[in-house]
Amino acid sequence: MTHAVRLSRGLIDQACPSWRVYLCALPCVWSSFSLSLFCVRFYMALFETASFRRFRRHKAIRPNERSALAKSTQSDLSRLVRTSDPAVRKAFDVEMQSFSKLHARYLAEKENREQLDWNRIKSPNDKQVIPYSHLPQITGPEALSKLAVLKVNGGLGTSMGISGAKSALEVKDGMTFLDLIVQQVEYLNKTHKVDVPLILMTSFNTHDDTLRIIKKYVSQRISITTFNQSRYPRIWKETLQPCPKHALDDKKHWYPPGHGDLYESLVHTGVLDRLLAEGKEYLFISNSDNLGAVVDQRILQHMIDSDAEFLMEVTDKTKADVKGGTLIEYDSSMRLLEIAQVPPDHVDDFKSVRKFKIFNTNNLWINLKALKRIMNGGGMDLDIIVNPKMTDNGQAVIQLETAAGAAIKHFNNAHGINVPRSRFLPVKSCSDLLLIRSDIYSLQNGRLDMSESRMFGSVPVIKLGDHFKKITEFQPRFKKIPNIIDLDHLTVTGDVHFGRGVTLRGTVIVVANEGQRIDIPDGCVLENRLVSGNLNMTEL
Numbered sequence: 376m377t378h379a380v381r382l383s384r385g386l387i388d389q390a391c392p393s394w395r396v397y398l399c400a401l402p403c404v405w406s407s408f409s410l411s412l413f414c415v416r417f418y419m420a421l422f423e424t425a426s427f428r429r430f431r432r433h434k435a436i437r438p439n440e441r442s443a444l445a446k447s448t449q450s451d452l453s454r455l456v457r458t459s460d461p462a463v464r465k466a467f468d469v470e471m472q473s474f475s476k477l478h479a480r481y482l483a484e485k486e487n488r489e490q491l492d493w494n495r496i497k498s499p500n501d502k503q504v505i506p507y508s509h510l511p512q513i514t515g516p517e518a519l520s521k522l523a524v525l526k527v528n529g530g531l532g533t534s535m536g537i538s539g540a541k542s543a544l545e546v547k548d549g550m551t552f553l554d555l556i557v558q559q560v561e562y563l564n565k566t567h568k569v570d571v572p573l574i575l576m577t578s579f580n581t582h583d584d585t586l587r588i589i590k591k592y593v594s595q596r597i598s599i600t601t602f603n604q605s606r607y608p609r610i611w612k613e614t615l616q617p618c619p620k621h622a623l624d625d626k627k628h629w630y631p632p633g634h635g636d637l638y639e640s641l642v643h644t645g646v647l648d649r650l651l652a653e654g655k656e657y658l659f660i661s662n663s664d665n666l667g668a669v670v671d672q673r674i675l676q677h678m679i680d681s682d683a684e685f686l687m688e689v690t691d692k693t694k695a696d697v698k699g700g701t702l703i704e705y706d707s708s709m710r711l712l713e714i715a716q717v718p719p720d721h722v723d724d725f726k727s728v729r730k731f732k733i734f735n736t737n738n739l740w741i742n743l744k745a746l747k748r749i750m751n752g753g754g755m756d757l758d759i760i761v762n763p764k765m766t767d768n769g770q771a772v773i774q775l776e777t778a779a780g781a782a783i784k785h786f787n788n789a790h791g792i793n794v795p796r797s798r799f800l801p802v803k804s805c806s807d808l809l810l811i812r813s814d815i816y817s818l819q820n821g822r823l824d825m826s827e828s829r830m831f832g833s834v835p836v837i838k839l840g841d842h843f844k845k846i847t848e849f850q851p852r853f854k855k856i857p858n859i860i861d862l863d864h865l866t867v868t869g870d871v872h873f874g875r876g877v878t879l880r881g882t883v884i885v886v887a888n889e890g891q892r893i894d895i896p897d898g899c900v901l902e903n904r905l906v907s908g909n910l911n912m913t914e915l
């Protein structure tokens with residue numbers, strides 16, 4: 376396998392868009408079981424390396440180069456600010472100043488090439504990551520009156536082939552992520568007779584879609600606050616200078632700088648001060664595509680009891696989440712370690728389930744007064760994640776981003792809570808969507824409940840190939856989502872279509888070779904089967 380991985384890095388470099396198809400097609404030509412399984416593994420290994428491309432490091436710069444670059448970036452940004460509409464110039468200027476700081480920090484890091492000292496990394500101890508089962512039981516809903524819920528809603532559904540905001544995707548029973556979130560908060564409000572406000576952080580990419588969806592709640596007595604996160608200029612990879620020349624320049628020159636931006640944006644938009652003025656002290660933050668991130672009163676109570684200014688929900692790593700950020704102790708403080716920060720020769724250590732047992736779910740609990748104190752006292756220096764991109768016309772650009780969890784190092788008594796897996800239910804791909812839409816989950820007041828008929832409470836591993844990658848290709852391939860209550864593992868590659876009332880059990884692998892199409896007929900039951908070629912079924 377190591378050999379295959381090394382080989383693929385070279386191939387990826389040539390940026391052949393359909394390399395995966397070619398490589399997978401080769402071993403698939405022989406459709407004996409062992410070879411097909413090999414092909415599936417091979418394909419998975421290749422897929423993994425592809426996502427590492429973005430983390431490749433860039434060459435260092437010299438000190439005199441840096442000050443010249445910093446100066447010309449400053450004047451570029453001042454020029455940009457002068458092109459903006461006077462009515463919004465002040466806010467735009469503040470935004471560009473924040474970007475300028477981030478950019479300067481990036482240049483300084485490039486000059487110093489400071490790398491994490493791997494030997495100083497320690498695994499967190501029992502006090503630094505507390506098991507959920509040790510948290511107190513709840514006696515009353517009082518703490519909820521000081522809570523607000525924030526959903527990070529800035530993401531596009533590009534990876535699933537969705538053109539707009541991902542949270543506008545219908546996930547289950549005709550309801551979008553946003554609909555489910557609203558239902559969750561509504562239910563919380565109603566059952567405990569409290570007023571927990573819902574706040575959505577949108578980006579310039581998702582603002583309009585979000586407003587369109589939440590419009591229908593305006594008539595009801597629900598108040599939802601939305602605010603825009605920052606809009607930063609992309610920089611050219613070659614010169615490291617800002618791409619846009621005018622404040623109104625095309626969307627493609629700008630980007631929302633990751634969820635780490637939420638702290639700055641809470642301050643700049645005045646939302647932080649408003650929450651504090653309303654008597655809110657705690658903020659529960661999560662990604663809008665994590666359907667498991669519902670308000671948990673035991674965690675809230677623990678936060679109050681332990682005087683923690685910041686809690687990060689982590690959960691046990693499985694082989695499927697080896698790339699998630701993890702909590703570490705570094706220089707005697709808690710830190711978030713993301714794969715982008717890991718020196719290349721330690722990436723395998725990082726991915727090891729044994730060494731780093733947990734990963735960050737991005738469900739975060741924050742003390743708002745502490746946040747105010749930190750932002751007033753000079754703000755945060757969150758680790759920079761360099762995200763290289765290609766523009767539509769093939770020019771290499773860079774986005775400087777930050778992650779919300781990295782803020783943990785700035786707060787007192789910050790620690791992790793090891794929560795059950797059910798609190799991490801993200802929809803990142805159509806494979807995830809198949810799972811969510813299946814009979815394994817049902818909706819209860821906006822939250823997903825796992826069916827009681829599911830043995831052992833674990834979910835099946837589902838791997839759908841490229842033909843299922845985009846939502847527009849995924850949907851027509853299922854007349855109806857199969858019954859998968861008793862499924863352990865499903866792998867599907869190639870041009871495969873599922874009929875109505877199909878049941879999948881145990882391990883099922885369906886491989887349609889290039890040029891072939893497989894139709895799983897209506898009512899078909901597949902249990903421990905490998906299907907390949909022209910619907911030729913072999914018992915596993």
Ligand SMILES: *[C@@H]1O[C@H](CO)[C@@H](O)[C@H](O)[C@H]1NC(C)=O
Binds near residue numbers: 578580582603
């Ligand atoms: C948020 O961004 C959208 C899209 O760019 C814009 O139309 C809207 O006016 C912004 N809202 C605020 C409050 O700045």
Ligand SMILES: *[C@@H]1O[C@H](CO)[C@@H](O)[C@H](O)[C@H]1NC(C)=O
Binds near residue numbers: 569571598
């Ligand atoms: C929660 O309840 C309060 C007061 O009853 C209401 O103002 C708010 O809009 C509610 N939010 C949701 C999402 O139901």
Ligand SMILES: *[C@@H]1O[C@H](CO)[C@@H](O)[C@H](O)[C@H]1NC(C)=O
Binds near residue numbers: 909
């Ligand atoms: C199914 O595959 C087996 C083994 O490759 C072959 O002997 C058999 O003829 C095939 N059956 C059909 C219906 O294609």
